[in-house]
Amino acid sequence: MIRLIAPAIALLLSLSCIAQEKQRQLITLNDGSRLSGIIVSDSLDILKVNILDNQTLSINKPDVLAIKPFENTVQTLSKTKGYFIHFTASVLAGENDLGNAYDMSFHLSNGYQLTNGLRLGIGSGIERLGIPVIPLYADIHYHPLNSRISPFVYLKSGYGLALLDNETQNNYYYEPITDSKGGFLFNTGVGIAMYTWQKAAVTVGIGYRFQKVTTFRRNDWWGGSSTTEYETTFQRIELQLGFVFR
Structure with a gap:
């Protein structure tokens, strides 16, 4: 898993270096x-x-x-144009076959804020929805107000890469998972951005998270075995806390 996560995070961090300015x-x-x-x-x-x-x-x-x-005394507002980095940590609440389910999600996105309120970017991260998932997505935000405290709507769409680990291979429904593949992801919601610092903001939001995952499980019996394909659709309510750096 680490070998897949590291390149995605390294790509996002390398893009963020482009936006850094020399010290004036x-x-x-x-x-x-x-x-x-x-x-x-x-x-x-x-x-x-x-x-x-x-x-x-x-x-x-x-x-x-x-x-x-040199200290820039100009306060960054929600529609101030420029490069951004947005880190979020979320709780994904829903249900599975065993009852209520609460999973964690960590995302890192970066892109560009336009003066018309649109913010465009790309992102990745790590989640656990029954099995570990690495999301790769396009990220769109819209801020209707140009102020230090602004509501926003957001939309993420892309593909979630499903991974395997020892726990899912051995314990998931008591049938060993031999392979997995990801699927379409969709995430939308509303929130508030609060620029409490000069070039940084705290964000809180609530949204809806959709993810498809396919797993292949081996069924063993006396004298042989077979593999069954299962397609699972995860639908979760997202409670999000984040930080924006400009």
Whole structure:
């Protein structure tokens, strides 16, 4: 399982590195003027600062009063455009043949927020719906309000990869599972995003989760065995808590 999860997470983390910016500095001069930029060279007497993409400014170090990290005072709102990373942890509540079922789901998605309220991305994660499932999906959010606290609707659609582990191979309905395959996944719901920090938000939501999984179980009897194919449809209520980083 780990060998399948690791490439998916590594892909998402590598995409997130694209959005990272180099650290900008706020430079205050002796005359009170200030400028911001990226320090590209710091010698004994000269400080070279990249203030634009193709413009580098040389400053005499004796003229520099103070240097500190540049802080963007602009508050990120729900429709502020830009790259995002969204991590969610969910409880999936429903029923199975044994009664009530409560499963955990962890998702990580990333993409781009548009100024019209649409947020488009891709994601993956790990879930347990009777057997372990790795979801691969397209992720769409819509924020109707441009504010620090905004409701949203979300839709995820894609494919869930079904995996096997020792527990499902040996204990599931007392019949060994010899193989499994995933199926179509669908997830939709509503929530609220709260930008309590400058570039980060807490999200809470409630939704509906649908997943198809096919398993192949071996039936042993005196003198032989056979394999039976079972298609299972999981339908769950999702209670979600997440964090958005911009």
